[in-house]
Structure formats: C-alpha cells, structure tokens
Amino acid sequence: xxxxxxxxxxxxxxxxxxxxxxxxxxxPFIITLATKVVILAIAGIxxxxxxxxxxxxxxxxxxFFGVGGYAMGILASHAQSYTPLMEWPLLIExxxxxxxxxxxxxxxxxxxxxxxxxxxxxTTGVYFIMITLAFGQMFYYFAISWPAYGGEDGLPIYVxxxxxxxxxxxxxxxxxxxxxxxxxxxxxxxxxxASAFGLALSGARQNAERVxxxxxxxxxxxxxxxxxxxxxxxxxxxxxADLNRFVSPTMFSWQMxxxxxxxxxxxGVGRLFGPVVGATxxxxxxxxxxxxxxxxxxxxxxxxxxxxxxxRGGLIGLLAGRxxxxx
Amino acid sequence: xxxxLLVEQVLNGLQFGVMLFLMAAGLTLIxxxxxxxxxxxxxxxxxxxxxxxATAAATGSFxxxxxxxxxxxxxxxxxxxxxxxxxxxxxDHLDQVLATFALxxxxxxxxxxxxxxxxxxxxxxxxxxxxxxxxxGIEYPRYRLTIIMIGLAIAAGLFAxxxxxxxxxxxxxxxxxxxxxxxxxxxxxRLYTLVFALGAALAGFAGxxxxxxxxxxxxxxxxxxxxxxxxIVIGGIxxxxxxxxxxxxVGLTDTLGGFLLPHLFATFMDASAxxxxxxxxxxxxxxxxxxGVLLVRPTGLFGGK
Numbered sequence: 001x002x003x004x005x006x007x008x009x010x011x012x013x014x015x016x017x018x019x020x021x022x023x024x025x026x027x028p029f030i031i032t033l034a035t036k037v038v039i040l041a042i043a044g045i046x047x048x049x050x051x052x053x054x055x056x057x058x059x060x061x062x063x064f065f066g067v068g069g070y071a072m073g074i075l076a077s078h079a080q081s082y083t084p085l086m087e088w089p090l091l092i093e094x095x096x097x098x099x100x101x102x103x104x105x106x107x108x109x110x111x112x113x114x115x116x117x118x119x120x121x122x123t124t125g126v127y128f129i130m131i132t133l134a135f136g137q138m139f140y141y142f143a144i145s146w147p148a149y150g151g152e153d154g155l156p157i158y159v160x161x162x163x164x165x166x167x168x169x170x171x172x173x174x175x176x177x178x179x180x181x182x183x184x185x186x187x188x189x190x191x192x193x194a195s196a197f198g199l200a201l202s203g204a205r206q207n208a209e210r211v212x213x214x215x216x217x218x219x220x221x222x223x224x225x226x227x228x229x230x231x232x233x234x235x236x237x238x239x240x241a242d243l244n245r246f247v248s249p250t251m252f253s254w255q256m257x258x259x260x261x262x263x264x265x266x267x268g269v270g271r272l273f274g275p276v277v278g279a280t281x282x283x284x285x286x287x288x289x290x291x292x293x294x295x296x297x298x299x300x301x302x303x304x305x306x307x308x309x310x311x312r313g314g315l316i317g318l319l320a321g322r323x324x325x326x327x
Numbered sequence: 328x329x330x331x332l333l334v335e336q337v338l339n340g341l342q343f344g345v346m347l348f349l350m351a352a353g354l355t356l357i358x359x360x361x362x363x364x365x366x367x368x369x370x371x372x373x374x375x376x377x378x379x380x381a382t383a384a385a386t387g388s389f390x391x392x393x394x395x396x397x398x399x400x401x402x403x404x405x406x407x408x409x410x411x412x413x414x415x416x417x418x419d420h421l422d423q424v425l426a427t428f429a430l431x432x433x434x435x436x437x438x439x440x441x442x443x444x445x446x447x448x449x450x451x452x453x454x455x456x457x458x459x460x461x462x463x464g465i466e467y468p469r470y471r472l473t474i475i476m477i478g479l480a481i482a483a484g485l486f487a488x489x490x491x492x493x494x495x496x497x498x499x500x501x502x503x504x505x506x507x508x509x510x511x512x513x514x515x516x517r518l519y520t521l522v523f524a525l526g527a528a529l530a531g532f533a534g535x536x537x538x539x540x541x542x543x544x545x546x547x548x549x550x551x552x553x554x555x556x557x558x559i560v561i562g563g564i565x566x567x568x569x570x571x572x573x574x575x576x577v578g579l580t581d582t583l584g585g586f587l588l589p590h591l592f593a594t595f596m597d598a599s600a601x602x603x604x605x606x607x608x609x610x611x612x613x614x615x616x617x618x619g620v621l622l623v624r625p626t627g628l629f630g631g632k
Contacts, residue, residue, distance in 0.1 A: 057421045119618050122625040126364045126420050126564065130556035131621065137553045138614035145610040147603050254549060258428050265425055295440050301432030308426045309414055 004320040008273040015280065016179065023172045031171040032243070037276075037283045038178045039239045044263035044275025045185055046232030051261070052270030053193055054225040055205035057129050060116065060136030061260045064230040066143065066252035067112045068105035068237025073155045073247035075101055080158060098163040098177075101238055109234015110227045112139075117226035121219055133254060140252035154248025161242055168242070178239055182276070185232055190272055192228070201225050233260070262304060268314030277315050331465050336586045337579065342471045344578025345478025349533035350555035351562070351570040352485055353526025359565030360501040360522050361416055366427040367407065368530050368555070369548025370434035375400040375531020376538035376547060377438055380447040389452040393535050400531020401524040408523040413516070431549070439545045446542035449535070474536050481529070482571055489567060498522060502565055554581075557613055561620045563630025572628060577613050584612035 015034065022030035043065055050056040078085045078094025085092040095101060120131040144152045160168045168174045192198050204211045204218040211218055241247045250256065259282070267278030285303070289296035311318055354368050378399030383392035407430060415423045455470045489495040497518055500508045509515045534548065541547070558577050562569025589605030596604065620628065 051421075057424060059424060119621050122621055123560075126358065127560060127626075129364060129420060129424060130560055131617070134553055134557045134560065134614055134617060137550070138611050141610035142607055145603075146607045254553060261425070261428075265421075269421070295436045297432045297436040298440070301429040301436070304429035304432070305411065305426055308422050308429065309411075312422070 002320075004271065004273075004316060007316060007320050011273055011276055011280070012183075015276070019172060019175050028171045031175050033283055033287065035171070035175045035178050035243055036240075037279050038175070038182050039236050039243060040260070040263060040283070041276040041279040042178075042182050042185055042236035042239065043233045043260050044267070044279055045182075045189055046229045046234075046236065047260050048264045048270070048275050049189055049192070049232065050226050050229035051264055052274065053198065053205065054201050054222055054229075056121075056222060056226060058132045058226070058229075059129050059254070059257050059261065060132030060134075061229075061233050062252050062254065062256035063116065063136040063139045064109040064113055064233040065237040065240070065256060065260065066139055066249070068109045068234030069241035069247045069251045070143070070149065070155075070237075071105040071108045071234070072101050072161070072238040072241040073157060074149055075104065076157045076161055077149065077155055096159070096161045098161045098168070098242070101161055101242075102181075102235055105238035106231040106235045109237065110231035112234070113230020114223070114227045117223050117230070121222050121226065133257065136252065136254060136257050140249055140254070143249040143252050150248070152249060154246055154250075157241070157245045157247070160245055174243070178243075181235070181239065185235070186272065186276075189232075193272070197221070197224070262300075265304070266307060266314055268316035271314070271316045274314060274316055281315060331463075332586075334461075334463070334465050335467060336582055338467055338471065338475070340579035340582035341575065342475050342478075342578070343582055344575035345475055345482065346533045346537055347551070347554055347558050347578055348478060348482060348571050348574035349529045350551055351558040351574050352482075352567055353529040354552075354555055355559050355562070355565055355567065355570045356498065356522055357526045358559075360498055360505075361519055362505075363412065363415060364420055364423050364427070365412070365526075366424060366552065367430035367434065368526070369550075369552030370431050371400045371404055371527040371530040372534035372548040372551055373438060373545065374403050374434065374534070375528075376449070376534035376543040377442060377447065378531065379535035379538055380449045380543045381442075383449055384447070389450075389455070389539075392449065393532065396531045396535030397528045400534070401528035403531075404527025405520055405524040407527075408520050412523060413519065416519070435545050442545075444545065446544035447538075449539040449543055451539045470539065477536065481532075485529075485567060494518075494521065554613070557617050559627070560617055561627055563627025566627070566629040569627055569629030576616065580613050580616050581609075584609040588612070 015038065019031045019034040022028070022034070043061070046064070047058065047061045050058050050061075074085070075094045076096055079096045080094070083094070085094055116132065116135045120128050120135070123131060149155050160174070162168055163177055166173045166177060168177065193202070200211060200216050201221045201224075204216070204221045208218040211221070237251060240251070263275045263278035263282055265278065266281050267274030267276065271277075285300060286296065289299050293299075307314065350368065350372060353371075354365060357363055357365055357368075375396035379392040379396040382395035383389060386392075411426060411430065415426055418426075451470045455473055457469050458466045459469050459472060461467055489498060497508060497513055500513075501515075501518060501522075505515065508518075530548075533551075537551075538547075554577060555574075558570060558573040560573075561576060562571070562573030585606065588609045589602050592601035592605045624630070
C-alpha cells in the first residue's frame with residue numbers, strides 16, 4: 001500500500017474514532033467540532049475538484065457554499081412558517097426533509113457555478129482569480145441587501161431538518177450522516193478523477209493546447225468541473241447551515257472563500273484527502289490557538305505563509321512524499 | 328428627483344471613482360511590472376488610514392496625517408516586498424494568492440492587536456469642512472470636492488511619471504520584457520521594490536482620504552480591494568488608462584445605481600417593494616457591468632492581446 005493511501009485510511013479512521021470516543025465519554029462539543037470538520041472538508045473537496053484537478057484558482061467558492069446554505073434556509077423557513085415558496089405558476093411548498101434540501105442545494109450550487117464559470121472561464125490566470133472573487137462578493141452584497149430572508153441579520157432555523165429514520169438533533173447521528181455524505185462525495189470524486197473525463201481534465205490543466213490538439217475543448221472540460229465543484233460545495237453549505245441552524249451573509253464572505261482554499265492548501269492540492277486533512281488541521285488549530293490568543297489569525301497567517309513559501313504540497317506532501325499518483 | 332440631487336450623486340460617484348483609481352493603479356502597476364497578484368493591497372490601504380488617524384490624534388494636523396499615511400504605507404509595502412513578496416515573483420498565481428492572503432490575516436490581526444477592535448475617527452479639518460456652492464446653485468461638501476481634485480491631480484501626475492520620467496520608462500520596459508531591462512543594466516530588484524512601495528503609498532493615501540469620510544477600522548480595505556479588482560477586470564490588466572476609466576465607470580455605476588434603480592422601480596411598483604428590489608439590484612450593478620464587459624472584451628476595455 002502506498003504511504004498516501006495508508007495516511008488516508010488513518011485520517012478516515014481518526015475522524016470516525018474521535019467522535020465515537022467523545023460520544024462514549026459524553027462530550028457533545030467534540031462531536032460538533034468533528035461534524036464541522038467533515039462539512040468543511042466537503043466544501044474543500046468541491047474546491048479541490050476545480051483547483052487540484054482542473055487547476056482553476058477560484059477565490060469565489062463561498063458563493064456556492066452560501067447558495068447551498070440559503071437553499072436550505074429558504075426551504076426550511078417556508079416550511080417553518082407554513083407559507084408556500086411560490087403559488088404561481090405552480091405551488092411549491094417549503095420542506096424540512098434533508099434529502100430534498102440536499103438535492104436542491106447541490107442543483108442551485110451547480111447552477112450558480114455554471115453561470116459564474118461560463119463568464120469567468122472566458123479568461124484565465126489572474127483575471128479568473130479576480131473575477132471569481134468579485135462574483136462571490138456580488139452574492140454577499142445581494143444577500144445583505146435582500147430583506148426577504150433576513151438580510152444582514154441572517155435567518156435562524158429553529159429545528160434541524162429531518163432525515164428519514166434518524167434523529168438529526170442527536171449530535172452523533174448528525175455526525176454520522178455528514179460523515180456518510182463525505183465518504184460518498186470522496187468516492188464520487190475518486191471515480192471521477194480516474195474516469196476518462198478526469199484524465200482529460202487533468203490533461204487540460206497540464207497542457208491545454210495538447211488536449212485541444214486531441215480534439216477536446218478545454219473550456220467545456222473546465223466548465224463541467226467547475227459546475228460539479230459548485231454542486232459539491234453547495235451541498236456542504238446546506239449541511240453547514242443545518243449544523244448551525246442559522247444562515248447569514250457571512251457564508252458568502254471572501255474570508256469564507258479564502259478559508260475553503262486554505263483547507264485545500266494546508267492538506268495538499270490535488271490530493272484526494274487533502275481537504276479532509278486541511279479542514280481537520282484548520283479546526284484543530286482554530287480550537288487550540290483560539291484558546292491561547294484571540295488574535296489566533298496571526299499564527300494562522302504565519303503558518304500559511306510558511307507552508308506556501310517552504311512546504312509546498314501541504315501536510316500530505318510532507319508526510320507522504322512528493323509524488324502525486326496522477327501526475 | 329431633482330437635477331441638483333442627480334448632479335450631487337454624479338459628483339459622489341466621481342469621488343468614489345478617483346479613490347478606486349488610487350487603489351487600482353497600484354494593483355495594476357504591480358501586476359503589469361512584476362506579474363504579481365497582491366491581495367494584501369487592501370491591508371496597505373488600512374495601514375495608511377490607521378497611520379493617518381493615529382498621527383492626527385497625536386499632532387492634530389491633517390496634512391501631517393496624510394503624509395504619515397504615505398510614509399507608513401510605502402514603508403510597509405517596501406518591507407513586505409523585501410521579506411515576502413520577492414520570493415513570490417517566480418511562483419504561480421495560486422502561491423501568490425495564498426501568501427498575500429496570509430499577509431492580510433497577519434496585518435488585520437496585528438492592527439487589531441495594536442489599535443483594538445473599535446473604529447478610530449479621522450476628523451476633516453476646519454478649512455476643508457462645510458460646503459461650497461457650485462455653478463447652478465449646487466451645494467457640495469468641500470472635502471469631497473477636494474478629494475476629487477486630489478485624485479485627478481494624482482492621476483495626471485501618474486500619467487506624467489509613466490510617460491516622461493526615467494522611472495516611467497523603466498516601468499514600461501519592465502512590463503514588456505523583464506529579462507531584457509535587467510540585461511541592460513537596470514537594477515531590477517530595486518525597481519520592483521520601488522514600484523511596490525509606490526503602489527502601496529497610493530493605496531495608503533486613498534485609505535487616509537476615505538478614512539475621514541468613513542470610520543477607520545480593521546477590514547476596511549478588503550471590500551475596496553475587491554472593487555479595485557472589478558475596476559482592473561473592466562479596464563484591462565496593466566493599463567493605467569484602463570484603471571482610470573474603469574474606476575470612474577465603477578464609481579458612477581455604484582453610486583447612481585443605488586440612487587436611480589429604486590426610483591426607476593418605483594415608477595411601476597409600490598414604494599417598499601421598489602426599494603428592496605432596487606437596492607438589491609443596485610448592490611449587483613457593478614458586477615453586472617463587469618459581466619457585460621467580460622462578454623464583449625474578456626481582456627478588459629484597454630487590455631492587450
């Protein structure tokens with residue numbers, strides 16, 4: 001077994017064992033932290049699909065995270081107040097059912113990514129970074145100035161949405177649910193990366209001209225990857241909103257985009273488990289350093305600077321060696 | 328809606344635009360010459376504002392405060408360039424984004440640590456407060472008018488610098504061929520530090536000028552930074568002319584959108600709905616402008632290639 005695979009298994013087991021241990025010793029706070037790690041890891045896995053596999057440096061993924069969150073918030077708030085979402089041309093009611101909400105969060109995330117991607121992928125490099133950042137900010141300002149769903153104050157959801165057969169308000173059950181979703185997403189991305197599409201996308205990242213010469217259109221490959229990436233990040237936004245039972249414009253903020261990117265980088269760009277490792281590291285650091293100093297972002301910044309300047313490849317790169325399987 | 332109000336809003340848009348130009352000009356120069364995307368440019372804006380507020384509080388002089396903003400931002404810029412930024416020129420954009428994002432975290436929290444979380448206030452001096460009467464009987468704040476004048480003067484100075492001086496020639500040469508000007512004996516490392524400090528000084532100066540209108544607080548730079556990115560996308564990377572045109576377009580669209588759209592919707596909707604739809608759309612207007620420019624000219628209005 002390769003060292004990276006071994007490491008991945010260890011990470012997955014660790015993420016499972018810690019909350020179980022916390023459950024046995026009745027420490028729900030730890031379970032909530034682990035749930036947060038898992039959900040943010042899903043957001044990172046979404047970005048990693050665009051960034052790691054497609055080489056698309058998107059600094060606007062908070063847009064999809066927030067869209068997923070608001071998809072949940074809007075549906076649940078209508079169900080909560082028993083008012084239909086719309087009556088004409090057809091009646092749409094709100095819902096408190098997680099599977100429906102997840103589906104809609106992923107679809108709206110994908111749609112947002114399709115539109116943003118179709119525009120921003122007309123450019124490359126530094127333009128792409130600035131444009132995705134700007135569109136993310138557009139969603140942020142829109143959420144602030146749109147008063148129907150809480151505006152600047154955000155939108156509280158009083159009871160967590162339901163999943164058939166589970167009590168989602170029980171921390172360990174909600175954790176298990178999110179963990180299951182993460183495993184499915186990881187499986188999906190792993191299969192995608194190994195598929196013909198994944199290979200073509202990887203090729204387009206490394207040399208777009210050559211891929212074009214074989215008869216593929218890089219723009220389409222990128223757009224599909226970006227859309228799927230938005231769908232996954234949207235899904236994680238819905239899970240995150242359900243964890244907090246609260247949606248607010250901060251889900252759209254540029255800091256959020258930056259943090260999602262940090263998960264990917266701390267773990268290792270292009271590694272399947274990079275975002276999982278990165279999100280774990282981030283939340284652990286936030287918890288430990290945040291306890292020492294309220295200015296813990298200084299240490300985070302210094303750490304990030306060191307990783308970028310001296311330890312490219314992230315934590316997995318340090319632990320498992322430089323070689324990446326698909327390169 | 329009166330014509331006087333409209334003129335006032337146009338002037339406000341112009342004032343916003345010239346301040347955006349000061350930010351965007353530095354960013355676009357830095358990108359054009361060094362090929363670097365600098366997210367920490369908003370931090371330099373913040374540093375300028377804090378330096379000005381602290382100096383004004385200590386000395387009571389607004390002119391000294393403005394000079395302090397220039398010096399502090401330029402010094403911070405040069406320091407960052409010498410320690411961190413110069414290691415990034417050969418790296419890809421992803422590394423540049425991350426390292427400069429890390430710098431934002433360090434600068435923001437460092438400033439919060441020194442000055443605390445509460446906003447500071449920078450007073451407009453007596454000789455710039457009050458309002459002036461423009462032709463046509465329009466009353467307009469003297470300070471905002473001064474900002475427009477200063478901004479336009481700096482823009483003119485910057486154009487002269489790029490077109491006429493030795494430094495300007497080196498900057499233009501650096502934009503077209505970095506290796507060649509090094510081979511011709513120009514000290515590239517020094518040129519890069521100089522350009523970075525110049526961009527930083529412009530950002531810090533803008534921060535100080537705006538700091539007297541809004542409050543001076545941590546995190547004030549990033550929203551302006553993102554708007555400056557929109558300006559650059561519209562104007563085209565590396566073009567000072569593009570930055571000026573883009574900045575004024577964005578300034579006017581933002582200000583007039585927020586003013587006109589609610590009025591426009593009020594003509595066929597009830598007032599409160601018009602207000603909410605109008606203001607939500609106005610919040611998106613500059614991004615829609617950006618999307619429009621991207622559809623027509625993906626490299627911006629004045630971008631090359």
